[in-house]
Amino acid sequence: MLTISEHIINEQIRDKEVRVIGEDGEQLGIMSSKEAQLLAKEANLDLIKIAPKANPPVCKIIDYGKYRYEQAKREKENRKKQTVISVKEIRLSPNIESHDINTKMNMAKKFLSNGDKVKVVVRFRGREMAHTEFGRELLTECYAKLEEIADIESQPKIEGKNMVMVLMPKKTK
Numbered sequence: 580m581l582t583i584s585e586h587i588i589n590e591q592i593r594d595k596e597v598r599v600i601g602e603d604g605e606q607l608g609i610m611s612s613k614e615a616q617l618l619a620k621e622a623n624l625d626l627i628k629i630a631p632k633a634n635p636p637v638c639k640i641i642d643y644g645k646y647r648y649e650q651a652k653r654e655k656e657n658r659k660k661q662t663v664i665s666v667k668e669i670r671l672s673p674n675i676e677s678h679d680i681n682t683k684m685n686m687a688k689k690f691l692s693n694g695d696k697v698k699v700v701v702r703f704r705g706r707e708m709a710h711t712e713f714g715r716e717l718l719t720e721c722y723a724k725l726e727e728i729a730d731i732e733s734q735p736k737i738e739g740k741n742m743v744m745v746l747m748p749k750k751t752k
Contacts, residue, residue: 714742
């Protein structure tokens with residue numbers, strides 16, 4: 580679908596033949612673009628190319644100002660219906676204290692209740708890489724604390740020096 584500023588109207592239409600649709604939606608047939616422009620001018624309306632890739636291109640005789648207004652209204656309505664899901668990240672280290680875990684999980688609960696996904700990252704430094712099982716235990720403990728409001732989107736996996744798990748809010752039925 581073309582955005583508002585990309586429409587080709589009236590004299591900008593340079594095709595030899597176009598398929599024309601009248602103002603009330605009936606097909607007027609295939610004619611030269613000059614004839615179509617004359618028809619539009621007689622009705623005090625505009626000729627707008629609505630399907631430029633069709634063979635022949637499809638043009639419609641309508642009031643361009645009203646058409647732009649309605650299209651802008653439709654686009655605004657579609658944007659309202661869109662839901663934006665962002666991914667929030669929580670970073671942990673393998674030797675984190677239980678109180679700190681609880682604080683981080685409270686933040687994760689807040690993010691999940693807002694409908695965001697949560698990426699829980701355990702960062703290993705130096706010799707901690709030798710004991711990645713501590714990180715896996717930490718991530719399972721985190722999931723256990725969030726189990727009633729979250730589902731695992733991606734299981735814990737190692738990406739470089741980090742172990743990553745992505746949680747998403749539980750689907751309500």
